[in-house]
Amino acid sequence: MxxxxxxxxxxxxxxxxxxxxxxxxxxxxxxxxxxxxxxxxxxxxxxxxxxxxxxxxxxxxxxxxxxxxxxxxxxxxxxxxxxxxxxxxxxxxxxxxxxxxxxxGYLPDMARLERALRQSYHAADAAPIDPAILQTMPPDRLMAARLRLAPTVRLIRSTWPIHAVWLANTTSGAPKPEMVAEDVLVTRPGFDPKPQRLGAGAGNFVEMISGDETFGAAIEQAGEDFDLAALLGLLLAGGAITDISEGT
Amino acid sequence: MLDAANRHFDHLPNRPGVGYKPQHYSDILADPGPVDWLEIHAENYMGDGGRPLAQLRHLAERFPISVHGVGLSIGGESPLDPDHLARLKHLVSWLNPASFSEHLAWSTHDSHFLNDLLPLPYTARTLDRVARHIDQVQDTVGRRMLLENPSTYLAFSDNEMSEIEFLSGIVQRTGCGLLLDVNNVFVSATNQQTDPVGYINAFPMADVGEIHLGGHDEDQDDHGAPLLIDSHGREVVDPVWALYAHTIEVAGPRPTLIEWDNDVPDWLTLAAEAARADGVLTRVAA
Known part of the structure; x- marks a missing residue:
């Protein structure tokens, strides 16, 4: 035997x-x-x-x-x-x-960010929407619509300056991290995943959109300091929106 | 499926190929030198998209591709992982490669994957299990596969037959072909203190669809006997080149792969190894 x-x-x-x-x-x-x-x-x-x-x-x-x-x-x-x-x-x-x-303390979130980057790298390719669709949609219809995000998109929400620490360890001359909470969005324009720090409220917005909530509900959840134009610019540049659907 | 307009290569040419590494992508497209085909490790292309699959799609338009699995655990006591088998089937039907091969080894037990090619006792019982698994793979993937002889570092006290008897039995039972790794022959023969030339002379060459060459490291066992480690991290050594030349003289030209998976060199160094294989193939064919 x-x-x-x-x-x-x-x-x-x-x-x-x-x-x-x-x-x-x-x-x-x-x-x-x-x-x-x-x-x-x-x-x-x-x-x-x-x-x-x-x-x-x-x-x-x-x-x-x-x-x-x-x-x-x-x-x-x-x-x-x-x-x-x-x-x-x-x-x-x-x-x-x-x-x-x-x-x-920030090590587990750094690992989450690195894992998100890896997942994004290997995620399925998906054609982004034409940005003109968003720009030309009447506001009331846009508020009721839902966005679908690309399989390459990841959101990491941290109580640590996770993006700043990542940058400081991957880029020469990056600024010294300040002790603030950071939300990081990973998109993949082309083939290389790109982590970017989100502004106020944007983490909530992305989380709502990912949860299949409407555009309007996501904006409400994002709060007063949320810069919608900045976030949409970031999403569109990253090829992160693949569909917009109206109705239920 | 790839675009139907793409060229389709239905076999590997009797020429040199190399294990594809992404850092060589541009060099290969610019000037492949003597390299006429490429091999990929199946598991590295089991993601959903992105650069790996895009590069592979592009390379497959120009080169015959060999899909070489390293994680199926064909020798496993556990049933084959149905998810992994499905991923292989998906990759092979998408790429329609010139060849598909796997190893006579095991790597998964009780859902633990150990990421190494672990050894098997050569018994009737193992042969029966391996043959059933190969039948299952060939039925699922829908094509004949090549089975590679392993590098081994130890022996099982209950071996009932030689490796060649075992492999021949598998071929007879399943109709699969063989991938003859000449470096593995040299490594195993040294480690098992047997004759590598005798092994080559006894090998069922008619079933060999591909040859592998790679580098190994040298160590010693507890008693000071040479112990070679199949590391794929350096040039093929001269005694392995000599054994390869003998193999080609016996078998005739066969598709020959240079494997260099660790401490991967620049393209010119790798292409020089392929050129050396080209020299042997050309000399014997002449």
């Missing part, structure tokens, strides 16, 4: 477990280090997948720390799919509870 894949999997993920019996070198001696090649391949490849997915988180905590943390994460949350572009979905939640980084 062969060593089962269940036992093999456990021993791969837990380096403290003994190498399963029945795995040998050519002379029939215990496999030892030969088994470690597989252990190492698995840990390294999953760590690299997380590094690819979360470059700014990695930069913030440092390469060495990130790898050690990835080692903990990958054993708690091994992938459940072979599509590695989706691996690491639970890292934001993991970071909320990972004691050594509890003091870096």
């Amino acid at each position: 062969s060593v089962g894949q269940s036992e093999f999997t456990q021993a791969i993920l837990d380096p403290d477990l003994a190498v399963p019996p029945g795995l040998t070198d050519p002379q029939g001696r215990p496999a030892g280090k030969r088994f470690s090649v597989y252990r190492n391949n698995v840990a390294v490849s999953l760590t690299e997948a997380l590094e690819t997915a979360y470059p700014v988180v990695r930069k913030l905590v440092g390469e060495e720390f990130f790898r050690a943390m990835a080692g903990v994460y990958l054993r708690q949350h091994p992938p459940t799919s072979a599509v590695m572009m989706h691996y690491g979905a639970r890292l934001p939640a993991f970071l909320e509870n990972f004691e050594p980084v509890r003091s870096i």
Whole structure:
């Protein structure tokens, strides 16, 4: 009876477990280090997948720390799919509870932003509407209409200056982050996702629109300081509106 | 489906190809050099859209594409993941590639995907399971697949047959073809202390639809015996080139891929490896 894949999997993920019996070198001696090649391949490849997915988180905590943390994460949350572009979905939640980084309060939201960027990168292409449709629609009809946002659009709402910190870690000469809450909208003009900080009320507006509420209801929820023209400009430039529908 | 007006390549030419890396996109289109076809890892093109699929669509108009799966876990004790199989079917029907291949290995157990090609004992029981999975893949994807021989680092004490007997049995049962990775042959033969030339001479060459060449790293096991690691992170070494030349002499020219997945070099370095394969293919054909 062969060593089962269940036992093999456990021993791969837990380096403290003994190498399963029945795995040998050519002379029939215990496999030892030969088994470690597989252990190492698995840990390294999953760590690299997380590094690819979360470059700014990695930069913030440092390469060495990130790898050690990835080692903990990958054993708690091994992938459940072979599509590695989706691996690491639970890292934001993991970071909320990972004691050594509890003091870096914005880290989970940074991971959410990086995940949003990755999702946007791989999201389906969708043709944007002609901006003229919005500009020429009579206001009463527009207020009752609903917008559909592109699959590439993501909204991240944070109590931290998440966009400023992202910018400071990806762009040279970016301004020093100020301690304010930030809503970030990711759009994908062409193929490259673009995170942009939203003005007052715009987060509420986008959230309402995404929830299939009417244009009018979204404006109401956005409050007095909301700059509608600025947000529509941002959405249209990002190819973020793919449909406008009237009626229920 | 891709635009019907596009050229369609229904097989890989007996020429060099390379594993496609997005950083080489412009270089390949500007001057592919000796590279006549490209291979992609299926799993990297299972997103819904964006640049990866747009680039692939464009490349497929010009080059025959080989879709090479790395995550199906054909050797798994668990049933094949129906979602993954559906994604493969979708990709293959959209792209209509010149070839589709996967590995004699497992990577998923109990819904845990380990992202490595893990080894199998060569027993009648494993053969039965692998053959059933290959039948399922070929039925679902609707085409013949190629199965690749693995790099192995250890042995199972209960092996009942050789790797070649195992692969031949699979071909007989399923009608699939084989992808012969010559670097894997060299790595496994070194690690298992067997003869790589003997392996090549015994291999069922009539079923080989593609050859892989790649770089490996050198290490030692607990007893100081050489232990080669299939790393795909450097040039193909001279002994593997010699084994490849022998393979082509025995089998005749076959589509030959340079695999370089880690520490990916610039295009000219990769194209130089393809040119070296071209030299062997041309010399033997002459």
